[in-house]
Ligand SMILES: Nc1ncnc2c1ncn2[C@@H]1O[C@H](COP(=O)(O)OP(=O)(O)OP(=O)(O)O)[C@@H](O)[C@H]1O
């Protein structure tokens with residue numbers, strides 16, 4: 001089995017003026033197909049830096065990174081962009097949707113960046129399917145301001161999935177959402193994971209991390225804990241429990 005992510009002594013530092021900040025200082029980590037990894041750690045511990053470099057948005061300053069067996073360090077800019085486009089879907093805390101653009105057009109966007117022979121010939125149809133997959137088949141012509149936060153995040157997930165990536169990366173995907181909507185997003189992630197998708201998610205919340213299969217904790221740019229999630233939460237069960245509780249409150 002080829003790991004989806006293989007990091008060996010992975011490093012990233014930023015230089016601002018005279019000061020060098022070592023945001024990631026030697027991370028060795030292997031993530032296999034079908035894993036659902038939660039990355040935790042206090043603010044400034046290097047989680048987003050790690051995600052952005054794993055996601056090929058940024059180049060590491062040291063160490064080795066194999067994505068799906070491909071040595072990322074050996075690629076030029078265009079090759080890196082192509083690899084990112086084909087293999088990685090991104091979901092962010094702030095959704096990052098285009099404001100005056102409908103849901104379906106937002107989802108179509110990543111397909112516009114595919115080059116030459118890799119173009120899909122039915123982008124609209126694919127975008128609609130992707131929206132259906134996240135339960136938004138009926139809101140395809142709404143713009144972001146006409147959608148709730150949870151619905152906007154679903155559009156962002158549909159957009160992340162439309163190129164059929166190998167890996168879904170999510171940096172605090174529930175950071176702007178209430179707890180119920182957060183569980184709904186975890187439900188989508190668990191469904192995707194059950195269908196074989198590899199996911200890596202940054203979160204500050206232990207209960208959100210408990211929907212994953214493996215918890216990695218960072219401190220000062222290093223991994224300090226890496227262990228399987230023992231009492232994994234099931235989003236569908238949690239949602240059903242919430243519904244029962246609400247019904248009980250209404251009766252009382
Ligand atoms: N573009 C940048 N230029 C300079 N320093 C940066 C840059 N991005 C991050 N850093 C620094 O790198 C360190 C790690 O930042 P990072 O954003 O990865 O932390 P984080 O764990 O995601 O924190 P948070 O939980 O607040 O999102 C911090 O000290 C930060 O100030």
Ligand SMILES: [Mg+2]
Pocket residue numbers: 047048049
């Ligand atoms: Mg961050």
